[in-house]
Amino acid sequence: KQQMARGLPKHKPVSGVEHVIVVASGKGGVGKSTTAVNLALGLLANDPSRSVGLLDADVYGPSVHKLMNLQGHPELSDKNLMIPLRNYGVPCMSMGFLVEDTSPIVWRGLMVMSAVERLLRQVDWGSLDYLVVDMPPGTGDVQLSITQNIPIAGAVIVSTPQDIALLDARRGAEMFKKVNVPVLGLVQNMSVFQCPKCLHQTHIFGSDGARQLADTLGVELLGDIPLHLNIRETSDRGQPVVVSSPDSPEAEAYRKLASAV
Ligand code: ADP
Numbered sequence: 001k002q003q004m005a006r007g008l009p010k011h012k013p014v015s016g017v018e019h020v021i022v023v024a025s026g027k028g029g030v031g032k033s034t035t036a037v038n039l040a041l042g043l044l045a046n047d048p049s050r051s052v053g054l055l056d057a058d059v060y061g062p063s064v065h066k067l068m069n070l071q072g073h074p075e076l077s078d079k080n081l082m083i084p085l086r087n088y089g090v091p092c093m094s095m096g097f098l099v100e101d102t103s104p105i106v107w108r109g110l111m112v113m114s115a116v117e118r119l120l121r122q123v124d125w126g127s128l129d130y131l132v133v134d135m136p137p138g139t140g141d142v143q144l145s146i147t148q149n150i151p152i153a154g155a156v157i158v159s160t161p162q163d164i165a166l167l168d169a170r171r172g173a174e175m176f177k178k179v180n181v182p183v184l185g186l187v188q189n190m191s192v193f194q195c196p197k198c199l200h201q202t203h204i205f206g207s208d209g210a211r212q213l214a215d216t217l218g219v220e221l222l223g224d225i226p227l228h229l230n231i232r233e234t235s236d237r238g239q240p241v242v243v244s245s246p247d248s249p250e251a252e253a254y255r256k257l258a259s260a261v
Pocket residue numbers: 025027028029030031032033034035063189190225226227228229231232233235236
């Protein structure tokens with residue numbers, strides 16, 4: 001069935017891209033973009049001979065440009081394609097390069113779709129082993145249309161262990177199943193907080209919810225990322241933890257996730 005879905009003409013591959021991995025979440029604020037960025041960097045850290053790209057398809061709230069410390073506008077190639085901006089060895093495209101940070105993105109429907117289409121296809125990606133796509137949160141038209149228009153190797157769903165986030169994550173997983181996109185598994189984010197002073201561990205959002213959901217859905221728990229100040233601070237600085245503190249346990253957690261994907 002999956003083969004059939006991928007073979008349909010509407011699943012037109014993205015030129016030069018071998019595997020598309022989408023990073024999704026049921027709701028906002030669970031750490032989807034942070035995971036997408038560190039996953040892309042983790043894929044590269046695990047095997048520097050790979051080529052990995054990053055696409056911010058979260059058109060309403062793009063953040064990849066900030067997380068990757070990139071600004072400016074993409075230049076055009078001879079073929080009139082946008083040349084991705086690049087940092088830490090990863091070519092990136094984001095709505096954040098095309099609109100000002102302060103301008104509200106009020107586009108709807110078709111405009112958003114054509115923006116995503118442009119970000120995917122009117123880009124000179126070169127040749128990529130992996131394109132990691134930071135999806136918008138939820139299960140709306142944009143998500144559905146991306147899953148229907150390009151062949152996707154698999155989806156990674158990010159959730160906190162909290163009940164409500166889990167419920168939304170389940171909806172996400174079901175959407176991917178419906179459109180025959182393999183769900184590679186769940187990532188439990190912000191699972192445990194360890195006090196830097198006394199080293200006591202607290203499960204702020206509950207302890208093991210994503211693991212239970214993964215079992216219920218019959219998918220793998222790909223990773224377990226702690227709630228850590230270093231992750232937030234390095235993200236805010238535009239120096240993701242995988243590149244700025246490669247020896248930390250947090251970076252190790254993302255590299256582990258990248259090898260599970
Ligand atoms: P989403 O893309 O799901 O909206 P973000 O990746 O933008 O979420 O993360 C929301 C906020 O939480 C950001 O400030 C980010 O730095 C922070 N954050 C995400 N994951 C972690 C983590 N594991 N530990 C600490 N802070 C995190």
